[in-house]
Amino acid sequence: MSGLSVFDIAGRAMAAQIVRLNTVASNLANAGSVAGSEASAYRPLKPVFASRYEGGLATVDVERIATGTAAPERRHDPAHPLADANGDVWAANVDVNQEIVEMTETARQYANNIEVMATAKTLILDTLRLGR
Amino acid sequence: MTATDPLFGIHARALELRQQRLGLLASNIANAATPGFKARDIDFRAAMASSQENGAAESTKYRVPVQSSLDGNSVELSVEQAQFAENAVQYRTTLAFLNGRVAGIMAALKGGE
Numbered sequence: 001m002s003g004l005s006v007f008d009i010a011g012r013a014m015a016a017q018i019v020r021l022n023t024v025a026s027n028l029a030n031a032g033s034v035a036g037s038e039a040s041a042y043r044p045l046k047p048v049f050a051s052r053y054e055g056g057l058a059t060v061d062v063e064r065i066a067t068g069t070a071a072p073e074r075r076h077d078p079a080h081p082l083a084d085a086n087g088d089v090w091a092a093n094v095d096v097n098q099e100i101v102e103m104t105e106t107a108r109q110y111a112n113n114i115e116v117m118a119t120a121k122t123l124i125l126d127t128l129r130l131g132r
Numbered sequence: 133m134t135a136t137d138p139l140f141g142i143h144a145r146a147l148e149l150r151q152q153r154l155g156l157l158a159s160n161i162a163n164a165a166t167p168g169f170k171a172r173d174i175d176f177r178a179a180m181a182s183s184q185e186n187g188a189a190e191s192t193k194y195r196v197p198v199q200s201s202l203d204g205n206s207v208e209l210s211v212e213q214a215q216f217a218e219n220a221v222q223y224r225t226t227l228a229f230l231n232g233r234v235a236g237i238m239a240a241l242k243g244g245e
Binding site for chain 2: 108120
């Protein structure tokens with residue numbers, strides 16, 4: 001019997017997918033946000049997944065949450081209350097379409113892991129009833 | 133457990149292998165979005181043929197993807213889902229064989245009462 005059970009594998013994968021969903025939510029929430037300087041502008045977050053091997057089986061963990069390197073968009077808007085001396089503001093560089101795709105994929109993979117867990121559960125319960 | 137269990141025959145070993153394959157396929161599905169992850173599967177025939185204790189580990193092979201992806205991940209969800217469903221059905225089949233065996237032995241023990 002190895003250290004990881006099917007429930008560990010699927011459970012940790014679901015936790016990782018939830019982190020991914022949280023970053024998508026965070027990115028989408030800040031999609032239109034504007035900041036007064038380039039440094040303080042919002043940059044999209046991306047989780048970095050890594051496999052964890054134990055006894056021949058593998059589950060997944062979030063290694064870290066990386067910050068996107070895409071530079072914020074500079075927009076000339078002197079009337080904006082956050083505008084700097086040059087009349088510029090910086091808008092978060094979030095690709096909304098990409099985030100929506102990411103969200104759909106996350107939901108799909110989360111559901112897959114639930115399905116794995118449900119199947120494993122019924123199989124184990126059937127095994128418990130063996131011979132009865 | 134050897135391949136020739138006096139009570140359950142090959143089915144005990146088959147159930148064990150099905151269980152290991154379940155974990156392996158669950159690993160693949162869990163790592164569907166992990167860059168660089170290589171999907172693996174058990175060569176069931178080879179694992180059954182080898183009567184050794186640890187036959188499954190030696191019969192684990194990497195999956196050849198239909199279409200490889202740029203991030204080096206070789207998990208194809210549709211393939212994994214199909215294999216997972218197939219394995220679940222085969223697990224149930226093996227359980228049914230075992231149940232039948234137990235029922236037969238019980239009937240023999242009770243002398244057909």
